[in-house]
Amino acid sequence: MYAPIAILIIICAYVVYRISSSARQSRLEAAEASAKGCEPPTWFQHGWLFGLDFMYNILRADVAGRAPAYLKECFDTSDNQAKTIRFAQGPSDGFVTCDPENIKALLLTQFSDYGLGYLRIAQFGPAFGSGVFTQDGKAWEHSRALLRPQFNREQILNLETAETNIQNLMKHLDVELATGWTQEIDLQRLIVNLTLDGATEFLFGESVDAQLTALQDRNHGQTSNRPLGKDQLHSHAALARLFGQNFDNMMRGVGYRTRMLDMYWLYDTPSFRRSIRGVHQFADHYVQLALSNQKPTLDTGSLGDGSEESSSRYTFLTALAAETQDPVVLRSQLLNILLAGRDTTAGLIGYIFHILSLPRNEQWYRWLRAAIIRDFGPYQQSPGQGQSYRPISTASLRTCPELLAIIHETLRLYPPVPINSRLPLHASATLPRGGGPDGQSPVFLRKGENCDYSVYIMQRRKDIWGPDAEIFNPERWLDRQDGSWKTAIGSGIDDGRFLPFNAGPRICMGMNYAITQTSVVVVRLLQRFEALERCVEREVEDGKFSGVEPEERWRKLRSYLGTGNGKRGIDDVVAINDAEEKENPRTGQGITWGRMKYGVVIMPERLWVKFREA
CATH class of the missing domain: 1.10.630.10 (Cytochrome P450)
Known part of the structure; x- marks a missing residue:
C-alpha cells in the first residue's frame, strides 16, 4: 500500500531537485555571462514547440536542394538582420552565426575552447568511425x-x-x-x-x-x-x-x-x-x-x-x-x-x-x-x-x-561545406559578437551548447562583399591595375x-x-x-x-510565361523557379x-x- 506512495514521493523529489538544480545553474550562468559583458542574442521566431518548425523546414529545404539557401533566408528575415541567431533545436537550444569575427573565434583565436563534441561522432561514427573529422582533443591531435x-x-x-x-x-x-x-x-x-x-x-x-x-x-x-x-x-x-x-x-x-x-x-x-x-x-x-x-x-x-x-x-x-x-x-x-x-x-x-x-x-x-x-x-x-x-x-x-x-x-x-558546427567542450565559452540590440556585445554559450557557422552565408553578405555579393564576378580576385592575382589583405583570403x-x-x-x-x-x-x-x-x-512529373513542370513553365507549347531556354526556367520560390521560400518548391x-x-x-x- 505504501510502495506507490513512496515511488510518487521519490519521483516528485527528483523533479523538484532537477528544477531547482536547473534554476541554480541558470543563475550561475547568468552571473557568469554578465561578468563577461555578454548580452542575449536575437532569437529566431519559432511557430512550433521546441523549434520543430525550423527542423521540419530545414529538412524540406534539404529535399528541395536548398538547405543553405533556406538558412540564409532565416538570417535575411530575422530581427535587425542579425548575424548570430539563437534557435530552439529540439530538446536543446543552439546558435547559428555568419559573423566572420565569431567564425574566426571558433576556428582560430578561441580554438581550444571549442570542439566537434559528442554529436559529430554520434552522427558520423557508424559510417566513418573515429577519424580526423570526428575526433577532438588528444585523439584528434594524434590523427592530425x-x-x-x-x-x-x-x-x-x-x-x-x-x-x-x-x-x-x-x-x-x-x-x-x-x-x-x-x-x-x-x-x-x-x-x-x-x-x-x-x-x-x-x-x-x-x-x-x-x-x-x-x-x-x-x-x-x-x-x-x-x-x-x-x-x-x-x-x-x-x-x-x-x-x-x-x-x-x-x-x-x-x-x-x-x-x-x-x-x-x-x-x-x-x-x-x-x-x-x-x-x-x-x-x-x-x-x-x-x-x-x-x-x-x-x-x-x-x-x-x-x-x-x-x-x-x-x-x-x-x-x-x-x-x-x-x-x-x-x-x-x-x-x-x-x-x-x-x-x-x-x-x-x-x-x-x-x-x-x-x-x-x-x-x-x-x-x-x-x-x-x-x-x-x-x-x-x-x-x-x-x-x-x-x-x-x-x-x-x-x-x-x-x-x-x-x-x-x-x-x-559554393564553399564545399556550407554549414559546420562547434561547441564548448570543457566549460562555458563566449563569442565576440551577436549579443544586445546592436549585435555588438559578446554572446554566452553554455558547455555543450551547439553553434553552427555558415561560410556559405558569410561569403554572400552584401555588407562584406559589396552589392554584387551574390553575382559571379571572378575579377574581384584580380588587381584592377594589371590583372595580376590579388593576395593582399582585403582580398578576402587574409581577413x-x-x-x-x-x-x-x-x-x-x-x-x-x-x-x-x-x-x-x-x-x-x-x-x-x-x-x-x-x-x-x-x-x-x-x-x-x-x-x-515532366509534363507538370512544363505546364507550370508555360502557364507562367504565357501561351505557347514550345520549350523554353534556361533563363525561362530560372524565371519560373525564382517566382515560385518567392511564393514559398521556406520549402523551395518549384x-x-x-x-x-x-x-x-x-x-x-x-x-x-x-x-x-x-
Missing part, C-alpha cells in the same frame, strides 16, 4: 600528426594519374562531326566518377575505374544501377559500381543525421546500414593487403608481381600503414579522407561548370579559355597519336591568375571573410589536392572545347531530379534546376550540358 606528413609532400597529386583520369572522362564526350558538338551528358555524374577514381587510386593504390565501368555500361546499353547476380559480385566492375552507390547512400544518410541534430538516432535505416557494410568491406580489403605488404589487384583478388615500378608509386594507405597497423584506425582515416578527396573536389569542379554553362556567364567561359590557351597552349590532335597537350606542372597551374580567380569565386559562392576550407588548426589538409585536381580538369576541358551549353530540357524533364546535392558536402545534383569542340 599521423596524416599531416602525407599532405605535406611537394606534389600531392600525381599529375600522370590525373591525366589518365581526364582522358577516361574524354571518352564519354563523343563529338558529332557534322556539328562539332558532343552529345548531351550529365557532366556531374562523370565528374563524381573521375574524382572517385582519383581518390581511390591515391588512397588505396588502385582506382575503382568508375569511369570505365560507366563507359562499358553505356556502350552495352546497360545501367550502373542494375541489380547484380551472385556470379558478378566479385568482379572488378561490380566492386566499383557497388562502392560508388554504397558511398553515395552512406553520405546521404549521414547528411540526414546531421540535420536532425540531437534526434539523429531517428535515421538508422536498413539501407543505410547495408551501405555502411559495403563501404567498410571494400576499404578493409585494401587495409589487409597493405598490412600484409601485398599489391592489390581488384579484378581477381590475386596478388601483384611486386615489381619495382608498382611498389615505388606513392600510396596514402601504404604510407599510413608504416605508422600504424591497427586495421580499424586505417579504415577510419581512409574513409575520413575519402569524404574530402571525392566530394569536395567533385563539388568544386561541378559548380565551376554549373556557373560557366549559364547563358549570362558565357563571357566568363571565353575569358577563362583565352587565358588557358595563352598559358597552356591549345588542344592538339595528331594523326595516329590521339590527344596531345603541352605538359603542365603544379607550379604552372598556380601562375594563371584567371584560373585561380574562377576557382576562388566559385569557392566563395577572415573567405574560408571555404576552414581556418586554424583544423584547416583542410587536402585543399591543395582539391584545387590542383580541379585546375587540371578545367584546363584540359577548356583546351579542347571552345563553347559550353546547358541542356535545360534534360534537366527539367528528369523526373527523378525534382520529384515533379522547378529547382541545378539544385544542391547536400549530404555533408554540396555539389550540383545534375549538370546536363554539351560542349563544342575547337
